[in-house]
Amino acid sequence: MQIPPRLPKPRAHRAVKLETIMNAEFVCEAPSSVTSVSSFTPMAGPGCLPTRCSACSLRAVCMPTDLSGIELRQLDSVVLTTRHVRRGEALFRTHDVFQSLYAVRTGSFKTIVMHRDGREQVTGFQIPGEPLGLDGVCWGTHSCEAIALEDSTVCIIPFAQFESLCRDSRRMQRHLYYLMSSEIVRESSLMMMLGTMTAEQRLASFLLDLAARFRARGYSGAQFNLKMSREEIGCYLGLKLETVSRMFSRFHRDGLVEPNGKQIHIVDAQALARV
Amino acid sequence: MQIPPRLPKPRAHRAVKLETIMNAEFVCEAPSSVTSVSSFTPMAGPGCLPTRCSACSLRAVCMPTDLSGIELRQLDSVVLTTRHVRRGEALFRTHDVFQSLYAVRTGSFKTIVMHRDGREQVTGFQIPGEPLGLDGVCWGTHSCEAIALEDSTVCIIPFAQFESLCRDSRRMQRHLYYLMSSEIVRESSLMMMLGTMTAEQRLASFLLDLAARFRARGYSGAQFNLKMSREEIGCYLGLKLETVSRMFSRFHRDGLVEPNGKQIHIVDAQALARV
DNA sequence: CGCCGACTTGAGTACAATCAATACATGTGG
DNA sequence: CCACATGTATTGATTGTACTCAAGTCGGCG
Structure with a gap:
């Protein structure tokens, strides 16, 4: 498992977690190697939220x-x-x-x-x-x-x-x-x-579904970070968090996905769809 | 397991199975001991289907x-x-x-x-x-x-x-x-x-849901016959037909339900809800 | 009567859950 | 800044539920 790249800490009015840094509010400050796609803001600048x-x-x-x-x-x-x-x-x-x-x-x-x-x-x-x-x-x-x-x-x-x-x-x-x-x-x-899928298939289709939704918004479907915990994914897929974690490990071992904690890189979407 | 009571065979233009006899089209001919509730006709007589x-x-x-x-x-x-x-x-x-x-x-x-x-x-x-x-x-x-x-x-x-x-x-x-x-x-x-229930709980809530829907239509929620096979129930509940069958047997053994094939009698709805 | 499909029941298996230990990340307070 | 506490994630060992395979029953129908 690789350590996710360290990012420069932006000046902020309160303690800023890595997770927050990954948010779109700061996306302009993020190095190009990391494409943050699981948070968005509809307009360019932070705080700028038109109500129209x-x-x-x-x-x-x-x-x-x-x-x-x-x-x-x-x-x-x-x-x-x-x-x-x-x-x-x-x-x-x-x-x-x-x-x-x-x-x-x-x-x-x-x-x-x-x-x-x-x-x-x-x-x-x-x-x-x-x-x-x-x-x-x-x-x-x-x-x-x-x-x-x-x-x-x-x-x-x-x-x-x-x-x-x-x-x-x-x-x-x-x-x-x-x-x-x-x-x-x-x-x-x-x-x-x-009703019909194995744990492996459930996680695969979950990741592909998320990827498609990100892509539909103009973001990379191959790389994104999850805002939900393993437990929340499990609750969604009808699995226990340990099982979700094991399936991530299996995908990693088989070269389908590179999971760094919440940061997900889908390496082989075709193979994921075939699972 | 009791045998469901035999019904007089109505004159019909083609072979009529017992299942069909239980339909509401013939409900007026059925003895009062059997309340058929899983089929209905909105008007009294057979064939009488107002389009209004x-x-x-x-x-x-x-x-x-x-x-x-x-x-x-x-x-x-x-x-x-x-x-x-x-x-x-x-x-x-x-x-x-x-x-x-x-x-x-x-x-x-x-x-x-x-x-x-x-x-x-x-x-x-x-x-x-x-x-x-x-x-x-x-x-x-x-x-x-x-x-x-x-x-x-x-x-x-x-x-x-x-x-x-x-x-x-x-x-x-x-x-x-x-x-x-x-x-x-x-x-x-x-x-x-x-996502969260055991096989036993799934079948119990399925039966109670059906019962409630029959009751909402003015029929007994305690006695009805299923029009779907064990396999179809399984497909609905995310189980295999053998498992559905086993759960019916368990409910029967525990005195919660009297299943005679497709004819279901819910004996203890409270206990079923507690499963 | 005998066939067929639907259902039941039993024996063995597999997959995911559970229990448990450890690693890692995040945030806190010294 | 580091030690520590907390929550999250990973991994291993074991268990249990539901699946698979298989045999047998029941009821309907040709």
Whole structure:
């Protein structure tokens, strides 16, 4: 196992972990040998978070691409605010009243469902541009909770207003259908994974899925760092953390992946897909 | 193991298996000791299938309860046709063009997602009043296939027309959101099951879920017959059919359930929930 | 009656879980 | 700056659950 390259410590107002250095806020300072892709900011500079969708570089990821000027202005008038969520804190919890949908702007989240006896299942990891909160529409309260994996920002989309926007705009309407249906399809393929795959196959398809999502955002799918722990990956894949770790070691031994802790380099994606 | 009571054989145009006799089409002929609940018909007599939602006794299950007269008439003008699907046949297949949503009217279905290598995962079983096809909204083609577990009927809800109805009616709109979100929540809890539960717990929660759904339709949740095979249950629960069978035997031995093949009698629901 | 498919049951096996020890990274306080 | 504490990750040894393979039963049907 190689030691990840040491980075110059940026001047910051509080203690900065290596993990934080890897964040996109500092990506311009990072040496070119390390491509940080698991955190993003839609605009160039740190702290610069426009609340207008019309000016957001992530719009193509989370909204329809063919919106008219009118629709964009309407959208701007609905999505007025963002919210910061610190690492480990909840954006919403189970049984919280559902009021808004959210779109991840920077950072990342996990969503978990809890059983009364304490067992928990991670149902997804969300990266920038991905929606959160669609589960709440059903009962008016959330049926899962969303926890930030790192200091993160979300756009708040008040559902009542978004709903009436959708009544005016067929494209927005379609998009909301699309988002919900995508979530249904995503969960189906997860069920397939949990129901039919071996530990090795689960981890492989997890890594390939993440890689594809990063690539879709214009980042390398071959190199990224995970914001979630082995245990969280395990909870997602229906495995124990030791098993996840063993599978990483196996992939390393077989030359498919170079894992340096949370820093992942996919060496042979084809072979990973064949597992 | 008791033998299920023999029923008088109804005159029918083709060979009728015991299973078919248990169907609701003949429920009026069945002795009162057997309550058949896993098949339904919304109206009293066989063959009598009104195409109008306004006259359908299942409306309360699959549509909002507070529709106005106007909305009901609009709904009637959209949901004009039903379709019969024979046991084992597909209502739609993966990659079929998505045109309609469906609501199960009589009989039952399973939905499955297939992996290229042949592995398949059952993602759900649908009984009367339950929707089918919500997965298709996302890509315009279906991402799973729906197979009839017995001779069945569905109401066809052409999506384009339903969509425009939803634009006129806020209640219908909300209901479509509700249906999609419910599916998301349902799948989340399935993921929890697949990810964290033992074989015994999975079968227990499967039986209790079915029971609850039957009860919600006004039927006994304690006694019903399964239309799916042990293998199909296994595909749903992420288990092999032998394991499903063993768990049924264990429940029988422990006095929780009396399984007579496909005929299920839940003896101790509390204990089943504690498993 | 005999065949066939669905189901049950048993014996042996394999994969992932558990238990346990150690290594490593991160953050704290001396 | 280093020693130490804490949480995270890796690795090994052992166990247990569910899978595989196989035999046998049951019920339906030609």
